[in-house]
């Protein structure tokens with residue numbers, strides 16, 4: 398395939414569904430009591446899904462397909478030429494007059510498909526235009542708000558739109574998408590009180606089916622006026638007869654395992670800020686320093702001569718996970734957000750000189766968060782960063798493994814921003830906290846909330862949902878604990 402075609406394929410998220418998978422999905426749908434009068438596929442590509450749906454539901458009186466790509470449309474038209482009720486045409490999802498299409502399609506309506514697998518960031522980087530119109534997102538709710546995000550899946554936008562079409566109608570949406578997108582569109586619809594009767598997610602092997610390494614699924618959502626279900630059964634494969642788990646919405650929050658969470662909801666807090674992320678600096682070559690014999694060397698291989706009291710032992714995610722001690726040190730140009738690196742000019746002149754000599758690199762840090770701060774600033778720093786004792790966890794690894802961290806050579810250890818930490822005033826407090834967060838009740842609580850297939854399942858927000866005071870109270874009374 399030439400570069401132009403590859404670029405177009407990427408911009409249009411063009412991964413055609415293998416006909417065997419389309420047939421499997423439609424057979425699964427036909428195995429239920431579903432009997433659609435009309436079928437719609439808004440991005441039908443070469444038509445394998447539409448064809449499989451028409452075959453699975455021969456009584457449907459109308460089937461419509463649209464796609465942006467005229468070559469695909471032609472292939473689909475040829476394939477469906479023998480179906481008098483089927484019509485496929487060229488259309489851009491973002492500009493088709495869907496209202497007039499939908500009003501001609503009788504209930505029950507089945508919307509099938511496999512919307513494009515691409516993010517707005519990728520489309521942008523290709524200089525492409527396959528995007529919904531951008532709306533200024535501040536304060537906006539709903540579908541318009543998505544376009545304000547720096548990175549979103551085009552399919553999320555399309556699926557939200559599709560679910561909007563089905564609101565107040567009798568119908569089913571059955572689509573292939575990323576599992577994270579399925580959760581996002583369900584969460585949004587649930588929080589908007591959508592009239593959803595049921596939702597199911599069947600995991601599919603995207604590597605096998607599409608050669609794409611993503612967590613993907615078949616999402617089936619049934620709409621029925623008056624229904625208000627806020628739960629979704631998860632099946633491990635398309636052939637699984639019983640769900641492995643059920644996620645859902647609890648007080649506007651999405652929880653991974655509804656049953657487990659119900660049992661532990663008394664441990665759920667709102668708005669605690671005990672867990673913090675480590676230091677964010679975005680310039681490891683300047684701020685991270687190694688000790689070689691008796692000299693300090695930065696990431697550029699240069700010898701560093703700065704005051705000892707601005708340098709702290711550092712742990713990164715892999716150190717925390719592997720139980721290793723500090724291999725590097727972190728230069729902290731400030732010890733809290735109230736301090737400024739500019740103060741170093743007087744308090745630590747060598748460190749100040751070091752910052753000045755690296756100012757080009759530091760001033761070029763890309764993140765916009767640095768723009769409104771004094772030069773050379775870092776983030777995620779405060780008194781909590783410098784307590785001698787902490788409980789820490791890596792946010793990069795997909796496991797709930799906590800570590801008790803004490804001082805190193807008499808100095809508090811600091812963490813990079815891939816780690817989360819809970820500061821403690823003493824070793825005794827750290828012991829108690831460690832016992833609590835590694836207890837079965839705490840583990841079960843977090844497991845009921847965490848989606849392991851997310852990019853970064855463990856976050857400070859997730860960790861802070863556990864009400865440690867409630868947990869401690871329950872542990873003394875013996876409630877909620879599985880015998881530990």
Ligand SMILES: C[S@@+](CC[C@H](N)C(=O)[O-])C[C@H]1O[C@@H](n2cnc3c(N)ncnc32)[C@H](O)[C@@H]1O
Pocket residue numbers: 409410411412413414415438439440441442443444445446463464465466469488489490491510511512513514527
């Ligand atoms: C993942 S493929 C799936 C194709 C087909 N639904 C299937 O299941 O085989 C996504 C399809 O979306 C089409 N597409 C991408 N952006 C579109 C847009 N803005 N409007 C209409 N179709 C679009 C692509 O041409 C491609 O055929």
